[in-house]
Amino acid sequence: MSQTDTKQRILDAAEHLFARDGYHATSLRSITTEAEANLAAVNYHFGSKESLLEAIIDRRLRPLNQIRQGQLDALLQKTEAAGTIPSCRDVLRTFVEPTLRLRKQGSGSENFIALIGRTLAEPQGIAMSIFMRNMEPLLARLFQALNLSLPGVSRQVLFWRVHFVFGSLSHVMRCHERHSIVPEDVSIDMSVEEEVELFLDFAVAGMEVKKQ
Amino acid sequence: MSQTDTKQRILDAAEHLFARDGYHATSLRSITTEAEANLAAVNYHFGSKESLLEAIIDRRLRPLNQIRQGQLDALLQKTEAAGTIPSCRDVLRTFVEPTLRLRKQGSGSENFIALIGRTLAEPQGIAMSIFMRNMEPLLARLFQALNLSLPGVSRQVLFWRVHFVFGSLSHVMRCHERHSIVPEDVSIDMSVEEEVELFLDFAVAGMEVKKQ
DNA sequence: ACCTGATTCAAACGAATGTTTAAATCATAT
């Protein structure tokens, strides 16, 4: 059993428990038990509980953001070459689609998505600063692209609507399991494409609407 | 200094700290310090930390839901008497307006709103079950009214869109302070009415949109 | 003034937390 085995098992277990119970409600003992590792392994491999959280976020957020960044760049290059402006729907899709696709990818990534969803709900938390360090450049470019795609919407209103969309998305990210208020006749199993377009139907309409 | 003084001070302090740092990251010692009460006061007046959380939620959620319920009933009676169906905007307003109004009311209610916002982000948490006990009847009626107001939207799609709206709303509830990603030139000070209508512009457009 | 019940207080409880230690074990290259 090599070093990376233990490290990975700890990362997976912690990702799962942090997502399910939250950072503070999860003990290192419960993590190492689930990972079948010794209690001291966390501090040996990661240094501290907080650094473990950082490693969890970095592991998946870095490649995810590279995909988002690549799709956004490709879209902007394409529209610029064609002399048009990107649609709000296409801009948002570069952010949302890789997110929901990663969740369906398995091997614990659904836990990561839920963890990020929780993180967004704790503005003052430890996870938020780690998260924002990875997100800030991309978020700035995304806002810029949305501003370009919606010339009729003021920066003021645009900001709030982006806020609303992020709220919706983080909620969807958190709730990957059947909820108590979900009616029995509502199916929650959809393909990634269905999920993405269902979300974009909602989000784009809200982004584009003229003031009433 | 009477009994209710200490009880109220503990409720206010705990509401503030639970909202800011989360339930598990807040200790009874930090609560009683902020409330200028003895450590044992929490267990004397409330029995346990968990019962304190329950008291916090009950204190404000009960009257808030009565207002929401009253406004929804009034709307449904009015439209039924007129032989029409309620608009989606009016139905959503009966839920959203009392919420954002309470936040602006002061005396710590903004902490409660943020706490509920956090609660909605912890599906498996202790607060969620306490919260849902108070919310389930109203949520069922709200969903029914929305179904009535949007005859063109299937139950399946409607459920998801309500999900999205709740995500947006809970996000707005959490973020009552200026965020790091908020551009400098974006004002976050609005009247309740402005806030409500800005939110409803977004949410109603997403609820009503035809599939693309 | 005195009694009674409610409230406050300092102190301590056992349990659980994140972290550290030092010895034991493993893997690998010479």
Added chain:
DNA sequence: ATATGATTTAAACATTCGTTTGAATCAGGT
């Protein structure tokens, strides 16, 4: 085989946690 560095292990570390205790203090009625 042996030496070396990486990893694992059991045990203990000092804190902090929620809760409990029993005495002290308070308020109000007789």
